[in-house]
Amino acid sequence: MKKVREKNEYEGNPVGLSKDTATAMAKELDRHLASFIVLYHQYHKHHWLVEGPQFRDLHLFFEEHYNELHAQYDAIAERLTVMGYCPTCHPANQLKIAYLEHEEEGEFRIREMLEKDMDDEKTIAVELRKSIKKALEHEDFATKSLLEGILLKTEDRCHHIEHFLGEDGLSIGLIAKPSDIMEDGEAEDAKAKAKKKAKA
DSSP states (O other), X not given: OOOSSOTTOOXXXXXXOOHHHHHHHHHXXXXXXXXXXXXXXXXXXXXXXXXXXXXXXXXXXXXXXXXXHXXXXXXXXXXXXXXXXXXXXXXXXXXXXXXXXXXXXXXXXXXXXXXXXXXXXXXXXXXHHHHXXXXXXXXXXXXXXXXXXXXXXXXXHHHHHHHHTOSOSTTHHHHSOGGGSSOTTHHHHHHHHHHHHHXX
């Protein structure tokens, strides 16, 4: 196929952004696009491999996250085209500019997968803040607004993962005796009933 434009060729833009601003912010957005796609695939992997007593909750949780990421990186790519640049689309080239790394092949413990997801979301949040600051410096208010909205969702995802990683939860019933999670007095009543039943 014959190219009509090279990857890094600036096309100009209809929204009044200078070439310097468009070039600087397009580079920022391209890094986010590549990194969001890495995490998108990671959430898919965890969605497919999750097992255990919280399977359904986590299965749907991961699905919700990769769908949200898809919408976000699509918006980032669209913003890149508004600026007059082509998004990086080839997977090999995306890996060269991404600030996240793909998780190794194979299956890991659920807790480790969630910890990796939370660490990656945290990294994204840190990098987004840097880009928001740069957008403000370049007076690119639309990109600033876009990234601020994405940052809020990123922080929400990170916080929700933290809830799954909490030490306390409903799963205590699977690793503790009933008496460990009964209210005061309930344990004694249960023991008395058990003794009475045993004598009968």
